Amino acid sequence: MSAERQKAHAAAAALEYVEHGMTLGLGSGSTAEIFLRLLGERVKEGLDVKGVPTSQRTAEVAHEAGVPLIEVDHVDQIAVTVDGADEVDGRFQLIKGGGACLLREKIIANASDLMVVMVDESKLVDTLGRFPLPVEVDRFGFSITARQVYEALKRAGVKSPDVQLRRKGDGLDPLITDGGHYILDCACGAIPDARLADQHLKAIPGLVEHGLFIGLARVVIVGEDMEARVMEL
Ligand code: 5RP
Numbered sequence: 059m060s061a062e063r064q065k066a067h068a069a070a071a072a073l074e075y076v077e078h079g080m081t082l083g084l085g086s087g088s089t090a091e092i093f094l095r096l097l098g099e100r101v102k103e104g105l106d107v108k109g110v111p112t113s114q115r116t117a118e119v120a121h122e123a124g125v126p127l128i129e130v131d132h133v134d135q136i137a138v139t140v141d142g143a144d145e146v147d148g149r150f151q152l153i154k155g156g157g158a159c160l161l162r163e164k165i166i167a168n169a170s171d172l173m174v175v176m177v178d179e180s181k182l183v184d185t186l187g188r189f190p191l192p193v194e195v196d197r198f199g200f201s202i203t204a205r206q207v208y209e210a211l212k213r214a215g216v217k218s219p220d221v222q223l224r225r226k227g228d229g230l231d232p233l234i235t236d237g238g239h240y241i242l243d244c245a246c247g248a249i250p251d252a253r254l255a256d257q258h259l260k261a262i263p264g265l266v267e268h269g270l271f272i273g274l275a276r277v278v279i280v281g282e283d284m285e286a287r288v289m290e291l
Contacts, residue, residue, distance in 0.1 A: 064178035068281030069093040072140045072176050083166040085141025086113040086159035089176045098123025112166050113159040114236050139170040144189040151252050155192030155269030158235050167274045174277040187249035192269040193242040200240050203264035210258035220245040
C-alpha cells in the first residue's frame with residue numbers, strides 16, 4: 059500500500075480533534091495538505107474554524123481549500139495544531155523540517171494547547187536520526203554556525219555528523235526559508251539523546267531553530283493501509 063493512502067487515513071482521523079469554533083495551527087507538508095483539503099470540505103458543510111498557517115505554501119493551500127485564516131499576531135489561543143513529521147519515536151519526539159518550515163511549525167505547536175501529529179508507518183523509528191536533522195540558521199556566518207552544529211552534535215553523542223547546506227531544486231542556490239534563513243541538513247544516522255542534542259544546539263548563536271520537537275506532540279496518528287491508529291500520551 060502507498061504512503062499516500064496511509065497519510066490520507068491519518069489525516070481523516072485527525073479531523074476528530076477539530077471542534078466548532080476552534081483556532082487551529084495548520085502544519086506544512088503533504089500530509090498536512092491532505093488534512094487541509096478534508097478540513098475545507100467540513101468548512102463548506104458549516105464547520106466554523108480559523109487557521110494559523112505555518113508556511114506560505116500552507117496559506118495558499120488553505121485558501122484554495124476554503125479554510126479561513128487568521129493573522130498569527132491576532133490570535134489569543136490556538137486549540138489544536140495538526141501537522142506531519144519526518145520521524146516519530148516511541149516517546150513522541152519528532153524530527154520535523156523536511157519541508158523547511160520547522161521554525162514556524164515549532165512556534166505554533168509550542169503555542170497550542172494540543173499538537174496532533176499525522177504520519178504514515180514509514181516515519182516510526184526506535185531512535186531519531188535516520189532522517190537528516192534540519193537546522194535553520196541565520197545566513198550571516200552560516201559556515202561558522204555549521205561547524206558549531208557539527209561540534210554540538212558530536213558532544214551530544216552523534217558519531218559522525220555530516221552537515222550540509224540545503225539547496226534549491228536546481229542544486230545551485232541555497233534554499234531560503236519563509237523566514238529568510240538557510241537550512242543545514244545534518245545526517246546523523248542516530249541521535250542517541252535528543253534532549254542533549256536540543257540543549258547543545260540551542261546554545262549556538264547563529265542557530266535560529268532546529269527540527270527536534272521534544273515534549274510537544276501529545277497525539278500521534280499513524281496511518282495504516284486500512285485505517286489509522288491513534289496514540290495518545
Ligand atoms: C515540514 C515538515 C513536514 O511535516 C514533514 O516534512 C513531513 O512531511 P510530509 O507530510 O510531506 O511527509 O516538517 O517542515
